[in-house]
Amino acid sequence: MDKAQQTKDAREIIVAKFMSNVKGKTPDTAQSNIKHCGKAGHWLETQMGIIHNASNSPDLNGYEMKNDTTSKTTFGDWSADYYVFRDKRIGISRDDFLRIFGKPNASKLGRYSWSGEPCPKIGAYNKFGQKLFVNYKKDVIALYSFRSDTRNNKTDIVPKKLQKNNLIIAKWLAPSLKSKLENKFGLLGWFKCIQDKNGVYTNIAFGEPINFKNWIANVKKGTVFLDSGMYQGNSRNYSQWRADNKLWEDLIIKKY
Numbered sequence: 001m002d003k004a005q006q007t008k009d010a011r012e013i014i015v016a017k018f019m020s021n022v023k024g025k026t027p028d029t030a031q032s033n034i035k036h037c038g039k040a041g042h043w044l045e046t047q048m049g050i051i052h053n054a055s056n057s058p059d060l061n062g063y064e065m066k067n068d069t070t071s072k073t074t075f076g077d078w079s080a081d082y083y084v085f086r087d088k089r090i091g092i093s094r095d096d097f098l099r100i101f102g103k104p105n106a107s108k109l110g111r112y113s114w115s116g117e118p119c120p121k122i123g124a125y126n127k128f129g130q131k132l133f134v135n136y137k138k139d140v141i142a143l144y145s146f147r148s149d150t151r152n153n154k155t156d157i158v159p160k161k162l163q164k165n166n167l168i169i170a171k172w173l174a175p176s177l178k179s180k181l182e183n184k185f186g187l188l189g190w191f192k193c194i195q196d197k198n199g200v201y202t203n204i205a206f207g208e209p210i211n212f213k214n215w216i217a218n219v220k221k222g223t224v225f226l227d228s229g230m231y232q233g234n235s236r237n238y239s240q241w242r243a244d245n246k247l248w249e250d251l252i253i254k255k256y
Helices: 003-021 037-049 093-099 174-185 212-223 245-250
Strands: 063-066 073-079 104-105 111-116 127-133 140-149 167-172 187-197 200-209 226-229 237-246 253-256
Touching: 003 063, 003 093, 003 187, 003 200, 063 253, 073 174, 073 226, 073 245, 093 111, 127 212, 140 237, 167 174, 174 212, 245 253
Parallel strands: 063 187
Antiparallel strands: 073 237, 104 111, 111 226, 127 140, 140 167, 187 200, 200 253, 226 237
């Protein structure tokens, strides 16, 4: 069977499942853990016949499934290959990292996180002296510059040994990112289940396979971005790579 026929057959099976089990419904999460923010997604996985897992492979018949979201959609939760707090030569802990490069959350009793405002983006340094850039190898690097750190008390926050410019605080290697991206999205493509304003599922949309070359080009433009959620008290790094839904909509090739 050629790739085109395989893609068509797999897509038709997925569309049939959506039309029978999802279309016209809203997620029924009454039996789910009320504290679990992903319970609607788990409902959708169940309806589509997907076993809940954290596997870095396509969800269904060679396609990766995405649920409807309000503004941005996730490619994956992909931790960096290098963090400065794991570098024994530097000698700081993960909590130290969060206190130095993150921000306290007053609503969480001052809990520090590397998320929101401190999270580095492509382009200029933020007020925490951080930015992302893509090097010639296509690695994604989070840099810290003491010179560009505009916090009033930065000399009190940042240890002398880290008061440097162009300090690598996190690094995602190109081969690692390529493997994770293309294992999920590079086989037959992806699909997204779409809801109306009342939360009722109405359509299913398909996109072509996503390759690393195009994806990293969007990282360089800032249209694919790191949305870090790392915080004290949780060992997960929550390194979410996301794009605004406008990009996902531009990638749609067929809708049912």
